[in-house]
Amino acid sequence: MKLFLRICLLLSLPEMIYSSASAQADSIKYKERAAAVRADVWAWKGEIFAGRTVPAEYANESCVIMARKAVIEADTKKRINWALGAHRNFYYNSTVREMVKINDKASLEEFSQLSYRQFRKLNGWMSATSTSFVGARIIKPNGTMKEVNIDEAVLLANGRNDQQRKLAISDLQVGDILDYFVRTEEYSEYIKEPERLIFVFGDDHPILFYTLHCEIGNKYAIEYRSMNGAPFAKQTTNEDKDVILDIGMKDIPAAPTGLWMASMRELPAFRLNVLAGGTSGRSTGEVVKDVPLGDVVDRINTGVSYPDPIKAKLIKGQVNDILKGYDKHYSKLPKDSLASLIYYAYRFVRYYNQLDASLEVGQDRNETNINSYDYLIYLNLLLNMYKIDTRFIVMPYKHGPAIQHIMGIGDLSVMLRWDMDPGQGKDLFFTNQNMFTSLGYIPAGLEGQPCPEVRAKKYLATRPEDDKTPLSKASENTQQEKLQVSFNGTDMQMLRVKRHTLLTGKMKEGEQVRLLNFEDCYESERNALHVEKSIMDDLKKARKSKNLSEDYATALQKARASLKDRFKEEISSEFDPEPKDIIAWKVDNPGLRHTAPDLAYSTEFTVDGLIQRAGNNFLLNIGKVVNSPLKLTPSQRTRKIDIYMSYARTLDCTVAFDIPQGYTVQGVDKLNKTLDNDCGSVTTSAQIQGGQLMVHFRRIYKHDQEAADKWPQLLAIIDASTDFADQKVLLKKG
Amino acid sequence: MKLPSSLLPAFVLIFLRAIPLSAAPAFTRGDSNIVISNKTEHYSFEEGGQEHPVIIRQEHKTTYYCSELRSAIPWVETYDGESRIDGVKIYVNGSRDRSIQPKDEFYSSGDIFYSDQRVYYFSLPFLKKGTSNEVDLEKTTLDPRYFTTIYFPEEQPVRQKTVEIVVPKWMHLEIKEMNFPGYSIRKTHQFDDRKQADIYTYVITDLPSFRNEENSPGPSYVYPHLFILSKYAELKTGKQQYFSELKDQYAWYHSLVLQTKNDPAVMKARATEITKGITGDLDKVKAIYQWVQENVRYIAFENGMAGFRPEKAQDVLNKKYGDCKGMANLTKNLLTALGFDARLCWIGTDHIAYDYSTPSLAVDNHMICALNYKGKFYFLDATESYIGFGQYAQRIQGRQVLIENGDSYLLQRVPVSGYEQNEVHHQYDLRIEGSALTGQASHLWKGENKENILLRANAIRKNKLEEALLEFLSSGNPNYVMTTVKQDGLENRNADLSFQYKLVYNKAATIFDNDIYIDPDFRKEFGNADIDTTSRRMDYLFDCKGDWITETNLVVPAGYKVQDIPTGLDIQRKGYSFSVSCKLEGSVLKYRKAIIIKDVRLPRPGFGQWNTDVAQLKKTYLQQITLTRK
Known part of the structure; x- marks a missing residue:
């Protein structure tokens, strides 16, 4: 080291x-x-x-x-x-x-x-x-x-x-x-x-x-605080x-x-900011213990209050062109529709309708992330221009320092909130995760967090400080799998799987980045916004960018060609053993907009290693077809610290297995089980229906966070999933 | 040991990934986008000065063509204390581009602590499809001994390349043409009367790029190249001797070794301390060997002439780290301090295609120690931290070894071990209790397979080791429960590694009505060892020879009979064999599987057969034993 x-x-x-x-x-x-x-x-x-x-x-x-x-x-x-x-x-x-x-x-x-x-x-x-x-x-x-x-x-x-x-x-x-x-x-x-230091009183070795x-x-200014049980300085x-x-x-x-931990919320630490007095919002010699949240938020005010006017003008022009092209009378649209139109037009301008010299249109392009302050400040301007009264709110990251331990702007993320119907608690959020962030979407890392409001030039907690960003439920973050499984032709030890996957809520965050093709998303958004000309049209038209246009077309082709590998990677991450051949892959719905927010895709592949021959009969490891459970080491089975997962979630998987002619299925009754506790549930059921073995598996993690003493219950959910992965049925000849 | 810089281009691929190019377009490498449309390499042997009597001037002119889309490639040249870069000119789309500022840094790699190799590099941008760039390089190698190879392939595919070597009459060398078959290479030779020099010209067309594939033979086995053997030069100032014969190379090596002044008194004291209480000769040798393995950390230094000269034994002893030469020299000196006849040896590992029949610095890359005991040589390679005495790693087995012998030398070969050296044996004696299999299990690892486990075990923190070992033995299966685990050999390089324990393997028997189904093989080695023939271009090298044996003895419970057993498998090939059998003997079902890798090299033409055989093996693995109630 x-x-x-x-x-x-x-x-x-x-x-x-x-x-x-x-x-x-x-x-x-x-x-x-x-x-x-x-x-x-x-x-x-x-x-x-x-x-x-x-x-x-x-x-x-x-x-x-x-x-x-x-x-x-x-x-x-x-x-x-x-x-x-x-x-x-x-x-x-x-x-x-x-x-x-x-x-x-x-x-x-x-x-x-x-x-x-x-x-x-x-x-x-x-x-x-x-x-x-x-x-x-x-x-x-x-x-x-x-x-x-x-x-x-x-x-x-x-x-x-x-x-x-x-x-x-x-x-x-x-x-x-x-x-x-x-x-x-x-x-x-x-x-x-300034130097900003965190001394964590913990290591992977004892101290x-x-x-x-x-x-x-x-001549310096100092801010400091102890957190998570660290002694006071x-x-x-x-x-x-x-x-x-x-x-x-x-x-x-x-x-x-390791597993499901948030070090910044659980380990004792001392935070120290050594600041250049007079230039950092603190005067020389000032010493502040336990920095008030308002002090930090005030620094954000400065940032969000002064957008670059030239950039603002340029963006406004581009967005307004799209709005006009979409609907000449766009300003007369109902406010919520107008907000939606502005949001997607702006997203198109900032994330989609850009071409840089690197010609990056593959997965790396999907991972592009514009700084949230830079992104939202101009969006806020646009929305405010049309009397949509959005406000900045800031919130800590779910796995970062808690709100009471905030020491700097970097500890906070930012969103816009629009109180659509004052007094009625009807908020609409505008966030910036990446190019796929749809209207109202709250990124997983920011949900359920205290979110004080930032008013331009002055921090005003006009709403209670214990206001929190919405926290999603397990039913909103789902992975829904429908698998049609059969033998691969005459090969009785190879399975052919036709799979349809629907990811809702936070579950789609990673897979959109992995599976979506930039060109398809670009065209989808361009059509939705009625943008007549594509980037390619402009490039082709201009003589001097003719070569660029050809290069761009080649780059798009290469990105599309990479999709098979990206889908194979996705299937491998879900199934054990890995797929043998990838036969088909297709995105059915990219989930780019709040009106159709779910990511849906279909894949078809073969997999071996799940069928074992026993004389004339076969054992099908149906549990592994359904889920590939989390593996825990023995030392992970005891836990004394709280559990921080990304979000509550549901896996819902239905398998329809074609029973081959001349075979019956034994062991179906063993697949019907239910476990439900405070932390989650596992429900499995199976039946024979019209020549098919129908298996349903549902696993729910009810909350994103659990107290340490709930670990045995969470463990029970993991174990039940593991047990089910071992389940086999017998395909008996005759 | 130090690699001659002419070998490096094949290895700089690793380095290229680390070059930061934030503002540049995305890299392409080895694909069809950027190709070398033409390259000329001119090498000329010339008389130098007093310090460097003969130098080799290189002039390279490379034209790249962008065929698909704008991109950028990393351009890299290496040099060291025995060479220098005299100049690089960069032309982008026809114009000299002085804005590109090459960087010049030490070469670094995870395996090497320090190297005097330097990399001279920059990002070469292609502005658009259809454009050509050119890079001209002038470089000088200061000593013909270090000018050992000229490789023809490049990082990009090559449409045409011309290599011209000008050898004056006074320079005596041999050019060996390596791995030419299968490539389009045209050679001409002429004598230039004016220059009084032989001019060798090679024109190569349509050459694929270098390729980095895991478990591949070294580049000298694979790629077309010229192997330059500089013998001597007849200069106005007199004869300059290089490596006409092996004795010349040995003499040079030996002169460097003699410069290392070891301290016998320090060695004697430490060797005596290490072997205190040990009486047998070979036991003393084992103790010394194990002490060096255990206490001296291997750190690779490649530093100019020091790349060939061992560090003083007492310095290595004091520092507790050293490179292969330092460790070999310490081992030798500790042994000689006890009166043993121990010697330094130079050796080329199996990564190198050449042997000492062609004297060159490219022949060897490693140093070990030899013990001459009762007329037999034993070879001690302390850089193999966990191998036992008398056992040899695959990389040195069968390799020629140049053994010091005063002013002369001995040339021998390291013994070749059979696959039995690396045996892995799993034995299970089990009975059925409900849906669990219970009984006794034992495992044995030998040779390099044992060394590999010891290496990994010692890299694990000791408070995590037990859990890691149990996870390893159970293959991470929580139903595989072990108790009263006994192990032997984890701390002893000279013993086999073994584990014995009581096993309760829950849910290992699947019961349906009157039938019980059991999988007799819990490890299934090589079951997924098929090779992707669509992408792999090179032969496959297994890490080592070995045999993997699993024996499962299962007591058939009273009241049950054997309904079905896995069909046997017997595949015997020249380089490997797979055999599986299952039979009932009395009331015990005996399953036996043996996988033997006899030859570590699986040639590419054999991939199809290998894949077919692995598919058979996998099908066998997916068969269950069926017991049915009588």
């Missing part, structure tokens, strides 16, 4: 720690500074780096973080810069030192190399640089200590603005303690961009001591009036990771 990267992850910096070096840097001075830094860090006082014994309960861990200390220093004092001499400018240093007991080869490998960017110029001049220093030493089980020779680091990049190195940690063995640090010193002549010490000079000042923050935790067990 690249330790430097590891350090970055520990700090969870939104932007990577800048590092590396100027090629002109004086290596002697660098070495002198590096030696001074090492002497400084190794001399850190305190009990946390004194321990050498791993508690018995962690003896079987791959490694144990015996101690971790992070120090953040930011000041503007005059000092001697090792490269540039004396300056009074902005200095920002971050140091993370970690002492790790290596207990096995997996951890030995993880900690055996240290990659870092030694120097980096942060701008075109030498007015902003970042320099990293590292140190490492090995403490052997007998207590002897040996410093790793940093000069053994090899050079990976040696550019003028960027110097990267990698160090193999010598003499590191299982049983040793590795004590290492990375310090990054940033210098800037000018006020620098015995974790402390954080911050010394922030009074102790705030003091020193004689220079620097703000000192100290926080720490002890005996932090290895954090659970």
Whole structure:
């Protein structure tokens, strides 16, 4: 593992720690500074780096973080810069030192190399640089200590603005303690961009001591908060009036990771924003503990209040052209119809009617995502122009920090809300997920979240702050499968499956991106909006873009040719074993609009491995035809933390299996089962009908989130699905 | 060891994926969109200076054609301490484009900790369909020893390519034409009186691009190329010796090895400590070998001349990491400190088509240690972290090995192991209890199959290992419940790896009325091993030889008789065999399956037969035992 990267992850910096070096840097001075830094860090006082014994309960861990200390220093004092001499400018240093007991080869490998960017110029001049220093030493089980020779680091990049190195940690063995640090010193002549840090008091290894010490000079502004059960920071000042923050935790067990978890809502963490005072909505020296939500939302106000007038004019013109072409009297349409027309015309302009030099019209095009603020600000302008009184609302991400822990704009997403009939609670939402987002759609990651309203230039909670975005039900997010299954001709061990799939609600989010063909969607929307000319028409017409038109046509052909592979991928993700041959695939409804919102498609394929011969008879693994259940490891069967799924959902699958001539089916009665609890349900039924075995399977996860103590009930649903996947019926000859 | 840079183009495919080209059109590679309509490569041996008496100047002129749609391709050239790039000119749609700024970086790959190889690269944009771009390259190789191969294929399909090599009379070399059959290659040779040089010209037409396929033979087996054997040069300043014979190559290697000053006292102390209490000679050898495997991390360094010179043994000992040369040198010195006759060996793994009959730096890519004990050589490759003493990885089996022998050398071959070395054996003794199968299960892994499991097990965190092993044994099936699990060999490279446990396999018997249906094979190796013949172009290489045996003994319950059993299968091919049998012996049904891979190379013409045989195997796997009530 690249330790430097590891350090970055520990700090969870939104932007990577800048590092590396100027090629002109004086290596002697660098070495002198590096030696001074090492002497400084190794001399850190305190009990946390004194321990050498791993508690018995962690003896079987791959490694144990015996101690971790992070120090953040930011000041503007005059000092001697090792490269540039004396300056009074902005200095920002971050140091993370970690002492790790290596207990096995997996951890030995993880900690055996240290990659870092030694120097980096942060701008075109030498007015902003970042320099990293590292140190490492090995403490052997007998207590002897040996410093790793940093000069053994090899050079990976040696550019003028960027110097990267990698160090193999010598003499590191299982049983040793590795004590290492990375310090990054940033210098800037000018006020620098703010740092936003999250210190998560959890790791996939246990941590015995974790402390954080911050010394922030009074030219900066500071915001901070503890969340999810982290202790409160102790705030003091020193004689220079620097703000000192100290926080720490002890005996932090290895954090659970993986299935259905939201780390930002479940693990203790300390958040710290070091801001450039005077330029970030905070004055110099201001210290704000537990930033009020209103402060953050006020910063959004600025963003949404000043759209670019030139861009606005251009977009307005393009959208109005479409509106006029659609209906000369469009402005007289009922407001809800007009809102819908404007929304889809705008979406067409921003997402569809664009052609860039990359000619990307395949799956990557489907994944294009315009920044939501940029997208909605102009949509808001358009809607407001026609007296559709949409308002900005902001909400946290379902798996990000909770609303009470918001520390910056990046923690929030944004939507437009139109109160269609004031007082009646009839809201219409305008959102921006991607080019397939239909009117009123709430993306899965934003549903059920508190959504304060943002008024231009001023935050006003005109509606209760506990207002939430709508939360969908399991019945709204469905995967409906209808499978017509038969033997593949005379091959009694190969099944031929004709499948019709309908995805509603959130279930369609991923598959639209995977399965829809841009050209088809483009034409569908162009026709729906009565747009006469396509991009191709314009390209063909203009002599200078004739070649572009031909290239574009070729790119569209290639994108269409890729659909078979994309459908094969989709089928493989649903069925185990994987399909053998893909015979047919077709999108029946793309689900682009709220008037026909569901994604429907049909596929036909063959699959083997689900029929086993037993003399003259056959065993059909009907359970696997129906569903491919979630597999849990034994350790996942116990759980102490809450469950965060994406959304409530329903899988509803009907199979009609053609019973071959001369065979009867046994074991049908075993397929009728029902389980229903607080978290979900599994209902299965089967019968013989007109020469077919009809099997119905329905599994419901009732909620998107469950408390930890509900895990046994959720487990029961998973187990019932797994049990059904093992179900077989016998096709008996005669 | 260090790869000569002329070998690299075949491998830079991996690197290309990492080139950031945010503003450029989407890449195309190897498809029909961008082709090389014409390329000329001119190589000329010339007299150099005192430091580099003979140099090779290269001039490449490549014309690309965009046939379908605008795009961009990565253009890459590699060089190192023994070569330099003198200049690159880029022409886009007929005009010199100076706005394209090539990048020059160290080559990096996940497998290599450090390499002095550098990549010189840029994105070459094609403005529209029907346009041509040209790239002219001038490059110099500073030492003929490092100029080993000229590969004909490129990253794009080639319509026509001309390779011209100018060899002055004073330069003595041999050009070997490799893998020419099946390609359209025309060769001419003439002597230029004015230059007093032989001029060899190869014109190649309609050449497919390089292709990256998993489990393929190395490029020297597959692609048409010239293998350049530089022997010596008769210069005005005197004779410059390269590799006329193997003894020349050995002499050069040996001179580099002699530059490594090992410390016998340090070696003696550590070797004594490692073997303390051990009396048998071979037990001491095993202890040393295992200590190096266990304690020294393999890290690949490729650094100029250091790519051929081992690091000092005491430095490797101190650092606890090293490359193959460092590990071999440490192993050798620990053994010699104990009085054993241990030596360094150079070897080309099975990735390389050549052997030492053609002396060249392209012949070998690895270093190991040989132990000469009682007249027999044992080979110790400590980079194979979990293989046992006396066992050899497929990649070195049967390969020629150049063994140091003072001023002379020995040439031997690493022994070839049979498939039995890598046996995997599963044994189940079961009875039926309700819908469960219960009884005893045991598993055995040997050789490289064992090594592979040990490698994976040691990469798992120890607090997750037990769960991972149980998941591995049960194939992730929660109905497969194991108790009283005993294992042996997980910590011992020189023992087989085995597991024994009591098994309750729930729901393994399917019961309908009077019949019980049972699947006798829980692992079904190679059941999905069919090869996609529509896309694969190269022969397939299995990871290793081996035999996979499953024996299931099932007690037929009282009151039941055997109604149906899987029909047997007996497929015997030259390189592999599949056999399955099931028979009743007394009251026990005995199922036995043996899959043997005798030859790791499955040639492309054999894919059809292989797929047919795998389909038969799969059909056999999908048969059940039927027991019916009497």
